[in-house]
Amino acid sequence: MPSRFRCIRCGREYEPGSVFRCECGGLLEVVHDPMGWSRSVVDSRLCPMGAPYSSGVWRYKELIHPGLASNMIVTRPEGNTNVYQRRTVSEYAGVERLSMKHEGENPTGSFKDRGMTVAVSEAVRQGAKAVACASTGNTSASMAAYAAQAGLQGIVFIPDGEISYGKLSQALAYGSKVVQVPGSFDDAMRIVQEVSRDLGLYLLNSINPWRVEGQKSIVFEMLHQRGWEPPDWIVVPAGNLGNTSAFGKALSELLELGWIDRVPRIASIQAEGAAPFYKMWKSGASSLEAVKPDTVATAIKIGNPVSWEKALRVIRETDGVVDVVSDAEIMEAKAVVDASGVGCEPASAASVAGVKKLVSKGMIKPDEDVVCVLTGNLLKDSDATIGYHTGKLKDLTPKQPNAPIRVDAGSMSASLRRILGE
Ligand code: F0G
16 A cells, blocks of 8 residues: 555544645654565665665665655765764763764755655655745755755745855755745744645645655664664754654654664753743643744744644653753854864754753763764854854853964964964
């Protein structure tokens, strides 16, 4: 039977189309048929030279979009991101076994490419002419690139003046139409849903269940890289909650297949000023109350995350936790990750800052095995990095600034000796 959509509330099933909510209001997810394929199939795909199986997404095709014809696949290819261990970062966070899976190594510099290759391929299958998304920057950069490759018109809605220039420049350069919306990401998200319905645009935010299917491959690939040996924890920054949702779905599917024998706990980390999911989880409320978001980590500056229902289910099912970190904690963690030579954008560092916080609370034990997901590349938000190192970020005194130094041309050697402490 082909893959289908199922309501996470009432279980009603639909043929995959462009409606992403059930009649009862519940969110939809993709369900596939149990398959007669095995781990040896994906093992044999580890080193192929060509698309689509050289992709760290399409290597797991049967778990992501089994029915899709190969000639519909729009791939760069994506994934195949590295896992790093750095002593300085482990010491900072307070756990010995800390790995960072660097999703900033994807083609457009963030994890979004994993969901986008799947959802844009589905758009092609459906014969879409134009695709749309709201974005805090990375989704729009990714969508614009994949839309260009597929020959589709992209239209992105961004909160005016709220996204980093690196990301805005990608969307413009790849040729999407960029609409600047007054207000926040949440306003843009509401508008894009209305406009997509009215104009028949294929919506590519993570409310589209195919995006979530693609993002499951972060977990598939990470476990594959570890010989299918699960860590104790997976720690992930949380904004619109697509990743949290995808990670839980990936883990429960692997458990059901018997590829793993236990499920790591998921920790979703929000920025203190944009933490509606944390507030709901902490208070035990049954539904999410939107907030007005404010954080230096613009990628996760989201007050009304669309996938909270899926994410809540994941936190419950994985015995997970939700926590918050301040902007200062995010930027200090980023400085440590950056100075280790790995580097990431601010939102990504919420994961490492989150580990430090959870260790200090005794929630994560120092001898546990922890994987942080770094969601975006260091180059995505150079303003934040330079602002930190020059001490120009609002309400934040950097602990380890490394500002550029101005020297007189005439006394260069003397000045350099002084700088280097000779
Ligand atoms: N990290 C980065 C770098 C992001 O760009 C995002 C989301 C997140 C984390 C949060 O992930 O939404 O799955 O919880 N960025 C979206 C965008 C909203 O429009 O680029 P999530």
